[in-house]
Each structure stands twice: as C-alpha cells, then as structure tokens.
Amino acid sequence: xxxxxxxxxxxxxxxxxxxxxxxxxxxxxxxxxxxxxxxxxxxxxxxxxxxxxxxxxxxxxxxxxxxxxxxxxxxxxxxxxxxxxxxxxxxxxxxxxxxxxxxxxxxxxxxxxxxxxxxxxxxxxxxxxxxxxxxxxxxxxxxxxxxxxxxxxxxxxxxxxxxxxxxxxxxxxxxxxxxxxxxxxxxxxxxxxxxxxxxxxxxxxxxxxxxxxxxxxxxxxxxxxxxxxxxxxxxxxxxxxxxxxxxxxxxxxxxxxxxxxxxxxxxxxxxxxxxxxxxxxxxxxxxxxxxxxxxxxxxxxxxxxxxxxxxxxxxxxxxxxxxxxxxxxxxxxxxxxxxxxxxxxxxxxx
Amino acid sequence: xxxxxxxxxxxxxxxxxxxxxxxxxxxxxxxxxxxxxxxxxxxxxxxxxxxxxxxxxxxxxxxxxxxxxxxxxxxxxxxxxxxxxxxxxxxxxxxxxxxxxxxxxxxxxxxxxxxxxxxxxxxxxxxxxxxxxxxxxxxxxxxxxxxxxxxxxxxxxxxxxxxxxxxxxxxxxxxxxxxxxxxxxxxxxxxxxxxxxxxxxxxxxxxxxxxxxxxxxxxxxxxxxxxxxxxxxxxxxxxxxxxxxxxxxxxxxxxxxxxxxxxxxxxxxxxxxxxxxxxxxxxxxxxxxxxxxxxxxxxxxxxxxxxxxxxxxxxxxxxxxxxxxxxxxxxxxxxxxxxxxxxxxxxxxxxxxxxxxxxxxxxxxxxxxxxxxxxxxxxxxxxxxxxxxxxxxxxxxxxxxxxxxxxxx
Numbered sequence: 001x002x003x004x005x006x007x008x009x010x011x012x013x014x015x016x017x018x019x020x021x022x023x024x025x026x027x028x029x030x031x032x033x034x035x036x037x038x039x040x041x042x043x044x045x046x047x048x049x050x051x052x053x054x055x056x057x058x059x060x061x062x063x064x065x066x067x068x069x070x071x072x073x074x075x076x077x078x079x080x081x082x083x084x085x086x087x088x089x090x091x092x093x094x095x096x097x098x099x100x101x102x103x104x105x106x107x108x109x110x111x112x113x114x115x116x117x118x119x120x121x122x123x124x125x126x127x128x129x130x131x132x133x134x135x136x137x138x139x140x141x142x143x144x145x146x147x148x149x150x151x152x153x154x155x156x157x158x159x160x161x162x163x164x165x166x167x168x169x170x171x172x173x174x175x176x177x178x179x180x181x182x183x184x185x186x187x188x189x190x191x192x193x194x195x196x197x198x199x200x201x202x203x204x205x206x207x208x209x210x211x212x213x214x215x216x217x218x219x220x221x222x223x224x225x226x227x228x229x230x231x232x233x234x235x236x237x238x239x240x241x242x243x244x245x246x247x248x249x250x251x252x253x254x255x256x257x258x259x260x261x262x263x264x265x266x267x268x269x270x271x272x273x274x275x276x277x278x279x280x281x282x283x284x285x286x287x288x289x290x291x292x293x294x295x296x297x298x299x300x301x302x303x304x305x306x307x308x309x310x311x312x313x314x315x316x317x318x319x320x321x322x323x324x325x326x327x328x329x330x331x332x333x334x335x336x337x338x339x340x341x342x343x344x345x346x347x348x349x350x
Numbered sequence: 351x352x353x354x355x356x357x358x359x360x361x362x363x364x365x366x367x368x369x370x371x372x373x374x375x376x377x378x379x380x381x382x383x384x385x386x387x388x389x390x391x392x393x394x395x396x397x398x399x400x401x402x403x404x405x406x407x408x409x410x411x412x413x414x415x416x417x418x419x420x421x422x423x424x425x426x427x428x429x430x431x432x433x434x435x436x437x438x439x440x441x442x443x444x445x446x447x448x449x450x451x452x453x454x455x456x457x458x459x460x461x462x463x464x465x466x467x468x469x470x471x472x473x474x475x476x477x478x479x480x481x482x483x484x485x486x487x488x489x490x491x492x493x494x495x496x497x498x499x500x501x502x503x504x505x506x507x508x509x510x511x512x513x514x515x516x517x518x519x520x521x522x523x524x525x526x527x528x529x530x531x532x533x534x535x536x537x538x539x540x541x542x543x544x545x546x547x548x549x550x551x552x553x554x555x556x557x558x559x560x561x562x563x564x565x566x567x568x569x570x571x572x573x574x575x576x577x578x579x580x581x582x583x584x585x586x587x588x589x590x591x592x593x594x595x596x597x598x599x600x601x602x603x604x605x606x607x608x609x610x611x612x613x614x615x616x617x618x619x620x621x622x623x624x625x626x627x628x629x630x631x632x633x634x635x636x637x638x639x640x641x642x643x644x645x646x647x648x649x650x651x652x653x654x655x656x657x658x659x660x661x662x663x664x665x666x667x668x669x670x671x672x673x674x675x676x677x678x679x680x681x682x683x684x685x686x687x688x689x690x691x692x693x694x695x696x697x698x699x700x701x702x703x704x705x706x707x708x709x710x711x712x713x714x715x716x717x718x719x720x721x722x723x724x725x726x727x728x729x730x731x732x733x734x735x736x737x738x739x740x741x742x743x744x745x746x747x748x749x750x751x752x753x754x755x756x757x758x759x
Contacts (some may be wrong), residue, residue: 018598063511073563150385153747157739158711159690161697162732165717169725180721204575218434292694296717305605307698318613322606330601 005340012334019326023319026083031216056083093323094316096309103320107302111324112195113183117293118286120198120221125228126279133236133275137244138263148233155230164223164296171219178215180296190210220297224290228282235278239271246270273343280336284329376675379752386748392741396734400455409453409541411705424726430554437745439726441716447727451734452705459738461623461692461708466684468627469634474677476631477638480592482665483585484639485646489661492660494529496583497759501525504575508568512557517568521575522550541580549576593639596632608691612700619708624700626691630684637680641673682746686739700757707737 036043036050052058060079067075087094093103131151136145172180179185183197190209192201198217201209243249244267252262290303298304302321309317356701378658380386403409424439438447443603488496505521528534528545535541553572558565581587599607611625645651654664696710709731716727 012466014437015598015601018595019601022598073567076563076567107685153743154736154740157686157690157736157743159693159697159732159735160715161694162728162735165713165720165728165732169720169728173723173725267498285573291609292697295698310609311699318610322610325606326601333601 001341002024005338007085008334008337009156012330013264015330016327017331019087019330020088020323021081023322023326024081056080056308059083081281088323093320096317097314098312103316106305107320107324109195110300110302110305112326113299114290114294114303116196117217117224117290117299117301118283119222120217121224121286122228122279122283124221124225125232127280128225129229129232130236130275132233134240134263134268136233136237137240140241147239149237152230152233155226156234158226158230160223160226161292161296164293167219167223168296178219181296183213183216183300184209185212185216220293223296224286224293228279228286231278231282232275236271236275239274240267243267269343273340276343277336278341280332280339283332287325287328321334356652370634383748383751385397385674385744386752389741389744389746389748390736392737393745396455396741397459397736399452400459403452404437404456407452409449409707411450411707412452421673421707438730439724441712441727442719442724443687447730450707450712451709454709454712454731455734457619457702457706457708457736458689458692458696458710458735460574461619461626462685462688465626465630465688465692466681468624469630470677472626472627473631473634474638475637477635477640478642478669478673479666480589481639481642482646482661482669484589484643486585486655486661488585490530490608492661493584496588497525497529497579498522499525499577500583501528501575504571504578508553508557508575511571512553512560512564512568514556514560517556520556521549521572524548524552524576525579529583532582542577542634545576546573547576547579549573549579551579552576584747589639592635596635599629605691605694608695609698609700610693617700617703619702619706622695625695626688628631628677629691630688633684634677634680637676638673641676642669644673645669679746679750679753682742682749686742686746689735689739689742 002130035048035057037103049058057080062079062081064076064079067078089105093107095102096106132148136148139145168180171178184190188209190197190201190206190213193203197213198210201207201213249262249266252266253259257266287303290299290301291307292303294301294304295307302324306313306318306321306325309321363649380390424437435600436446436448440452441447441450446569483492501521501524502518502522508521509515509517524545535544548567549572553575554565554569557568568631591733599704608625608629611628615621615624649665651668654668659667692701692708693710693713696708696712697714699711699714701710702711704715712731713728713735716724720728
C-alpha cells in the first residue's frame, strides 16, 4: 500500500507542474496589459514602465536568451515564470491589483464559504443519491424505479443557475420563506473559529446564528447538489445492478441469507467502487459549479470572486483562485485513487 | 410487451428473410423504447424550430426594442393595453420572449454541435492512436517518425536559445538514428552515454559560435534529449505522454477552464464554442482509448494483421466501426453537456454578445428582474435549456440501450 501511495504521489507531480504552467500562461496571455489595468487608461508611459519593472512584467516569459548571450547565466532564468514559481513556493500569491489586499488573505476568508457550501451540497447529494440508487436497483423496473430514474435524468439536465433562480422566485419572492442571498442576515453575528458558519454557530451554541445561516445556505446547497445527486443515484443504480447479477450474490441468496443482508453487506460493498469515483469527480465539479451558484445567491465564496477577477483583469486573484481550485481537484482525485485501492486490493498490484 | 394476436404473426422462411443489419437492429430497439422516442421527439422539435425560424422567420435582434412593452406578463389574447400577443411575455427591452427563445435555439444548439465536433475530432483521434499503439507494436516507419518528432520537439528549446533553427534538423536526425539503430551500443549504459554525448555535441557545437554560455546551456539540454532518445521509445511512451496531457486538462474543473479560455480569447459565441470544445477533448480521448484497448486483442484484429493489412487500414476498417457505439452515445450526451455549458457561459456574459438571442444570455439579462416579479423572463429561456438538454440525454440513454444491450443501465 505504501508503495502504491508513493507511486501515486510521484505521478501527481507532473500534473501539478502542468497546472501551474497553464495558470501562468492564462494569466499572461489574457488580452489587456495588467500594468494599464492597474493604473487606468490615462497612465503616463513612465509610470507604466515603473509598474512593469516593479512586478517583473518587463522580463521575458520563460527564459531570457539575451541575458545568456551577455554571459549572465542567472539572468537566463530570471523570467516571469521562474519568479512566479519562486513566489509560489514561498506561498506569496501577490496582492489584488484593484484593492491592494494580499490574495492569500482574501482567499482564507472566502474559501471557507465555498467549502461550507460544497460540503453541504455533497452531503445532500450522497445521503439522497445513494439510497435512491439502491432502492431503484433492488426494485428494478418498478414504478419507483422509473420515477426516480426519470427524475434523475431531469436532474442531470438541469441548468443549476436556472434552478437556483426558480428557487429564489418560489421561496424568496412568492412564499417569502427564505432569504434570496448572502451568508448571514445583517445584525447577526457568529464568532469565527473555522469560518464555516454552521459549524461555528453549533460549537458556540449560537442557535439564532445557526438557524439564520442554515436558512441562507439551504437554497444554494440544493441548487448545487442537484446534478451530483442525480449522477450519484444513476451510478449507484447501474453499479448495483451489475453486482446483483454476480454469482456470489446468487450463492449468498441460496445460502438463505436475508435479502437486506445480501443487498447491503455483499452487493453494496462491491458496488461502491464506481460510486466513490463519481463522488470524487463530482467534488471538483461542485467547486467549479460554485461559480454560477455563488453568482446567483451573492454567496461570498471563491467562485464568484474569481469570476469577478477575470472580468476585472485582476490577475493575482485569478491566478490564486484557479490554482487553489485546481489543487483541490488534484488532491481529491488523488484521495479517490487511494480510497479506491483500499476498497479493491486488485488495483494496488496493477 | 403488447399481446400479439395469432393472425398477426408472419412466418418467415429463414433462407429468404430480409437482411437485417446491425444498425437496423439498433434502430428498431431505439424506436421501441418510450423514453428514447420522447427524447427523439424533443430533439427533432428543437432542431427543426431553430432551423426553420432561422431561415423563414426573420428576426433582427439589433432593431427589436419597444420600451412601451417593457416586462409585460404573458398574455394569450390582445387586451386594451397591449394589442399584440406575447405568450411568453416580454423582457426588459419589450422584446417578445417567445420569439427570442425560438431564435435563441439556433445559437444554443449551434454552440453545442460545434463544440462537440471539436472535442470529438481532437479527442477521438488522440484516444484512437493512443489506444492503438498502447498494444500494437509500431512499424519501423512509425517508430522513426516518433523518434524524429520527439527529437524535433525537444530540440526546439535548444534551437530557440541559440537562435539557430537548423539545429532542429540535427535533433530530428539524432532521433532517427537512435530509432533506426536500436542495436547500436546495445548495453544500456553505453547507449545512454553515446546518445547523451551525441545530443550534447549536436546542440553545443553550433551554439558555440553564438557564445560560450549558450553552448553550455544548449549542451546540457542536448545531453538530456540525447539520453531520452537513447531509450526504447515505443507506442506505450506515446500513449502515456498523450494521456498525461489529457489528465492535465481534466485536472481543471470544466466551467472554470472554459471561463479562463474565453477570458483569454475574448467573449463571443465562436470563442465559447472553442472553449467548451477544448474542455471536452479529454473525455473523448479517454473513452476512445479504452474502447480501442478493449477490442484490440480480438482475433479479427490479429487476423487482419497477419494477412498484412497496414495500420491505417486496420484503424479505419476494423477499429473505428467497432468503437462507434460508445462514441455515438457519448456524443449525444456530450451535446447535452455542451448546451448546458454554453448556457452557463452565456449566463455569465461570456457567450453570445448581447442583442443576439441565446438562452443563457437571456437568463443572465433578466434574472435581476426576478425579485420584482417578472418570472416569465426567467422561466421560459430556462425551460428551453432544460428541455433541449433533457431531450439529448433521453436520446443518449436510449441509444446506449439500443447500441449496446450489455451496457443497459
């Protein structure tokens, strides 16, 4: 197992380098000069030059062959990319061009909001999706099965931003049960420990805060959970159906084991593999889908922040935010592979 | 299944039975499924309404503007206030939403089709070749090409540093030599040192005329390239490199990558298509590769090889027809996804440029009016997205059942 993990860690490294490379390229290739974005259209040539000097924007992108021609080997590597990698290793993500706040600082503030939303959505998707899948598979072709499968197909086809808007229309505008946006109502305070408001308010026993943050998070969480929920339900069903046709299931039934026991102990455990993979893959999709959900519900997370930054050409934010999301994605996929190997010993020896 | 009356049964003599092709069978299975028929119906309605309206129902988005009709609720018959009928209501500029939804279909479906074509062609080709050479040994010509191109690509760096592009020919030659003479210096260490040294010289000698430092750096790079070229590169190497690149694209969450690509290219429908297309490439590459690998060890491939068929012919005649069914299913579902992504980009203001009707952009345009009660401006474009996506998904599901009964979900 240890060898397998080490092998997987090594195989993640090129991907990580590729990710930093692509993010760097995007940030530099996006049309528009960051120096002008920083100073405004009417900046003098001189001040633009100064800013470029200051942020290293006047350096070549990757390698400086002119410095090498002058005999300066250190200068050869003194490029935007290597400076960027160097800063990255020191966890220096730069500061926002427009607001002059360090990116890392905002990131640590906004990240918990996205995490809270994604975790709750994933939780909803799993606790609803898996049972629906199991029940559909065990009562194949029943009315329940047809209804849940058509329902899940509708779920997969749902544009989540539209679903979010419909929720707002129904629950916030017409019924006025739930607030239409933000994380907390004004006037309510939650002592920050983890910055996950639901957890913090529970720890401190702040019931008012818990109720309020729950009423804010529930609509975006449902919108975000719909697609993963539908996908998990379909995957669980098809994977269970595959497993239920295996010989050992027939053997277990023939031995006289109860139907429930066979279903949960024998079938579910073996059907779990593809489901775990799908859950892992959906975790990344959730984080990215947060861009849309956060925009609709004015949720102060990183998705919306990165989107605003792309439109405003605030490169350090784009770079920091995408890097974080891609990193999480890579790490989650890595964890999925490990869980996979734990569940199925055959994989380790491939 | 419906009961069949005895007189309906037609007894056919097997010898004269009408020829039934694989695709004919699949078609019969497809139209016998209710959900697939529903899907097909929805898809046909959307495609025909979009195409017909595009060609026969003129609409000029730039001139469509009437503030007196701003945000009117849906009406089925003319009233004293409004003398025109707007079954879906009007939007913030007084434009008829029904008309824009119908015309928006042309843009939304087009984005889906073009984007999926991009991912299908690029991803399919990559996956096909990767899966094929993963198992099948390359011919000498293909090996030489692989070695030569690897040398050429890696040599680019050295050539750029020294500003001597003729170095590319030298690197290409080095690759060819190594590929052509696998027996030269058969010992692993000897071979590595020989080609390492050769790579060093190939890069360093010409660069020396530019400068000492440049010669040093290029030489070190040349050494590295030479050592790599001395290895026994084969189809597996090619397949691995391709799949690592695909993994890299996959390690970006879809929407975010599409948004980043559009940010780089600038907003617009065409750019959105390219962005969504690029994001989809790895899916098809992986699918095609695993489909090829699943059937490459079949006897008929071996038979084709042993009668001396060329690799190109085997790919086109024997492999592509046999991996078509998973690809067709994925393409149909991919269309659904592409329409969703296009709508998401449009919603964020990165797709179609404003007066142009597009479902996602229409939603993005009017969702701010939701709190003031204009539900119709949000409901109908969204419904159009959902229904068209659902149509493709239903059809894809049906196709999967029809084309590959073993995979039935």
